[in-house]
Amino acid sequence: xxxxxxxxxxxxxxxxxxxxxxxxxxxxxxxxxxxxxxxxxxxxxxxxxxxxxxxxxxxxxxxxxxxxxxxxxxxxxxxxxxxxxxxxxxxxxxxxxxxxxxxxxxxxxxxxxxxxxxxxxxxxxxxxxxxxxxxxxxxxxxxxxxxxxxxxxxxxxxxxxxxxxxxxxxxxxxxxxxxxxxxxxxxxxxxxxxxxxxxxxxxxxxxxxxxxxxxxxxxxxxxxxxxxxxxxxxxxxxxxxxxxxxxxxxxxxxxxxxxxxxxxxxxxxxxxxxxxxxxxxxxxxxxxxxxxxxxxxxxxxxxxxxxxxxxxxxxxxxxxxxxxxxxxxxxxxxxxxxxxxxxxxxxxx
Amino acid sequence: xxxxxxxxxxxxxxxxxxxxxxxxxxxxxxxxxxxxxxxxxxxxxxxxxxxxxxxxxxxxxxxxxxxxxxxxxxxxxxxxxxxxxxxxxxxxxxxxxxxxxxxxxxxxxxxxxxxxxxxxxxxxxxxxxxxxxxxxxxxxxxxxxxxxxxxxxxxxxxxxxxxxxxxxxxxxxxxxxxxxxxxxxxxxxxxxxxxxxxxxxxxxxxxxxxxxxxxxxxxxxxxxxxxxxxxxxxxxxxxxxxxxxxxxxxxxxxxxxxxxxxxxxxxxxxxxxxxxxxxxxxxxxxxxxxxxxxxxxxxxxxxxxxxxxxxxxxxxxxxxxxxxxxxxxxxxxxxxxxxxxxxxxxxxx
DNA sequence: CTGTTAGCGCATTCAG
DNA sequence: CTGAATGCGCTAACAG
Numbered sequence: 098x099x100x101x102x103x104x105x106x107x108x109x110x111x112x113x114x115x116x117x118x119x120x121x122x123x124x125x126x127x128x129x130x131x132x133x134x135x136x137x138x139x140x141x142x143x144x145x146x147x148x149x150x151x152x153x154x155x156x157x158x159x160x161x162x163x164x165x166x167x168x169x170x171x172x173x174x175x176x177x178x179x180x181x182x183x184x185x186x187x188x189x190x191x192x193x194x195x196x197x198x199x200x201x202x203x204x205x206x207x208x209x210x211x212x213x214x215x216x217x218x219x220x221x222x223x224x225x226x227x228x229x230x231x232x233x234x235x236x237x238x239x240x241x242x243x244x245x246x247x248x249x250x251x252x253x254x255x256x257x258x259x260x261x262x263x264x265x266x267x268x269x270x271x272x273x274x275x276x277x278x279x280x281x282x283x284x285x286x287x288x289x290x291x292x293x294x295x296x297x298x299x300x301x302x303x304x305x306x307x308x309x310x311x312x313x314x315x316x317x318x319x320x321x322x323x324x325x326x327x328x329x330x331x332x333x334x335x336x337x338x339x340x341x342x343x344x345x346x347x348x349x350x351x352x353x354x355x356x357x358x359x360x361x362x363x364x365x366x367x368x369x370x371x372x373x374x375x376x377x378x379x380x381x382x383x384x385x386x387x388x389x390x391x392x393x394x395x396x397x398x399x400x401x402x403x404x405x406x407x408x409x410x411x412x413x414x415x416x417x418x419x420x421x422x423x424x425x426x427x428x429x430x431x432x433x434x435x436x437x438x439x440x441x442x443x444x445x446x
Numbered sequence: 447x448x449x450x451x452x453x454x455x456x457x458x459x460x461x462x463x464x465x466x467x468x469x470x471x472x473x474x475x476x477x478x479x480x481x482x483x484x485x486x487x488x489x490x491x492x493x494x495x496x497x498x499x500x501x502x503x504x505x506x507x508x509x510x511x512x513x514x515x516x517x518x519x520x521x522x523x524x525x526x527x528x529x530x531x532x533x534x535x536x537x538x539x540x541x542x543x544x545x546x547x548x549x550x551x552x553x554x555x556x557x558x559x560x561x562x563x564x565x566x567x568x569x570x571x572x573x574x575x576x577x578x579x580x581x582x583x584x585x586x587x588x589x590x591x592x593x594x595x596x597x598x599x600x601x602x603x604x605x606x607x608x609x610x611x612x613x614x615x616x617x618x619x620x621x622x623x624x625x626x627x628x629x630x631x632x633x634x635x636x637x638x639x640x641x642x643x644x645x646x647x648x649x650x651x652x653x654x655x656x657x658x659x660x661x662x663x664x665x666x667x668x669x670x671x672x673x674x675x676x677x678x679x680x681x682x683x684x685x686x687x688x689x690x691x692x693x694x695x696x697x698x699x700x701x702x703x704x705x706x707x708x709x710x711x712x713x714x715x716x717x718x719x720x721x722x723x724x725x726x727x728x729x730x731x732x733x734x735x736x737x738x739x740x741x742x743x744x745x746x747x748x749x750x751x752x753x754x755x756x757x758x759x760x761x762x763x764x765x766x767x768x769x770x771x772x773x774x775x776x777x778x779x780x781x782x783x784x785x786x787x788x789x790x791x792x793x794x795x
Numbered sequence: 796c797t798g799t800t801a802g803c804g805c806a807t808t809c810a811g
Numbered sequence: 812c813t814g815a816a817t818g819c820g821c822t823a824a825c826a827g
Contacts, residue, residue: 099592101819102822103820103821118796118797125796127796144560144588145560147561148496148820148821149501149822152501152820152821154803167525168523173516176541192540207493212496213495213496243448243493244448362737384678388711388737401517450803451804452805460813461814462806463816466806476812476813494804495803497804498803502805504819
């Protein structure tokens with residue numbers, strides 16, 4: 098069915114080896130021969146078989162990326178960075194959406210091992226339980242045994258001596274800037290919409306937020322903490338629950354922007370104004386954070402850069418040096434204002 | 447370096463052929479033997495080499511997707527649909543972002559041919575010029591010659607007898623619903639922020655919009671048409687130009703949501719209120735359309751479904767039957783209201 | 796400069 | 812039920 102190198106050789110009246118040499122260009126070939134081969138390639142519309150090649154080289158040059166959901170702007174931005182860098186390096190990206198399901202995550206790793214991927218990048222939150230970590234550690238060993246490079250982007254290593262490069266964000270720095278902004282404006286009853294429990298990003302963001310808040314002299318009241326799953330809808334649900342509980346608060350800080358968007362919608366649905374009655378914050382700085390009204394005050398994560406750096410690290414040779422921690426930045430828009438006397442009163446009513 | 451099937455055979459004390467049969471399970475193997483082999487596989491942490499397999503089968507089972515920008519929610523939603531269906535079919539998705547550049551698009555097609563992709567899905571706008579069409583037609587032939595199935599998602603075929611499945615949207619239906627909504631509210635001076643000229647989606651959406659508008663008795667004034675490139679920023683720029691030109695209008699209809707978001711920002715920056723002074727509409731119904739204030743009135747495209755259908759079509763056997771046209775739907779939110787006398791006056795001032 | 800040979804890892808004949 | 816042999820398409824020695 099498909100045209101092979103041998104077909105080209107026959108047509109050009111040379112040996113397969115010569116065709117190979119012309120194609121790869123790293124070997125001296127007479128000009129006339131070269132031209133004849135090139136013509137045959139065009140005539141036959143020949144395209145090399147990457148699999149035959151990969152069989153010889155023991156690696157395919159594929160870059161595998163495993164993430165939760167490609168339609169989520171957080172992952173989309175990281176994927177764009179990876180993709181852009183991969184294109185520069187003439188590498189192909191294999192994207193796998195695991196839907197945050199660890200068994201399909203493992204299944205994808207297996208597939209990438211089958212494909213003899215050169216680099217595997219694991220992006221975003223991972224489960225925290227020991228069983229997961231143990232299984233992942235095994236897969237990591239398998240990947241390494243095949244010579245694949247592993248990069249952890251926005252997630253911790255499954256265990257301390259994992260052989261992997263790592264790119265993450267200065268979450269604590271961002272949380273501190275955010276907490277100090279909110280607290281200095283006068284908020285002390287602040288609610289928190291957390292990410293999913295039992296997954297690294299959710300836990301990590303909650304911990305740094307609580308810490309940053311307490312450094313500002315405000316402690317995070319457990320009764321004011323509700324969890325979502327990072328989706329917009331879960332932000333809506335979380336705030337509804339918060340409101341139904343009768344708790345009183347003047348600000349809602351969310352573990353990511355999508356939930357903050359949902360939180361704003363739920364607040365308004367309950368007849369509350371943002372920011373006059375309740376202030377709202379997010380984390381990530383996804384594009385829509387600037388389009389909502391009021392503009393969402395959030396912590397900007399250099400997502401695209403994280404993607405670029407992840408791949409660069411994989412190809413840098415000194416892969417497993419110190420982890421890269423990217424700086425974060427507070428982005429002040431209009432969703433946080435000082436709590437008004439009116440709002441305080443309303444809350445108490 | 448890597449463990450091979452032969453290693454497993456040696457360890458289990460059987461022939462390579464037997465290991466292969468155990469692995470593929472389509473052949474009778476004695477229970478005891480099977481167990482020994484399975485143990486050896488586990489002990490050695492053996493993973494088949496997909497390339498060796500692809501070499502035998504002449505296809506890799508890879509699904510290649512070429513799109514403009516994975517971080518754009520339009521493409522993100524389609525990619526999610528493709529990815530979900532691919533996972534069900536136990537296929538791997540290779541995602542390629544071409545940045546709307548035709549030479550890198552062709553380069554990716556070549557790479558996918560090298561990989562002996564089973565299915566190639568081309569998503570979104572394509573250039574309209576004859577040179578592009580001719581070159582693409584050649585690549586299509588090459589793909590076919592290798593037995594790859596081609597799907598066009600949201601773009602027309604390069605020529606009438608292209609052997610490809612096709613999934614698209616009922617653009618005209620959506621435009622009609624939208625135009626009639628806008629016109630029936632009383633708008634007659636409507637501006638249009640078009641997509642890029644010379645690319646199919648931009649042209650197509652502009653044509654159907656103009657047609658739908660004229661069916662409602664309003665003609666699209668060329669002086670009120672400005673073009674962007676589907677990005678948010680280009681929507682901002684387009685509306686600034688419109689405003690600077692001194693043109694007068696009571697509604698701005700945009701070729702997609704992202705530009706509509708930019709348009710709203712630019713309008714507000716100029717001190718105009720949306721929708722009181724100027725109504726705004728989009729197309730796509732991306733997630734942020736519901737989060738802006740006012741909510742964006744738009745035409746919903748079943749993006750994720752388009753992705754699912756594209757892949758389903760590729761595997762359905764009767765690939766090249768009639769093109770699938772997915773229905774679109776007007777989503778009325780709050781960004782369109784009747785033009786007020788005040789706004790009309792302001793425009794004339 | 797070019798042809799011949801061998802083998803990458805696997806699945807599939809064909810024989811036992 | 813199992814083993815030996817063959818070849819998928821290509822490149823890297825090794826000879827000429």
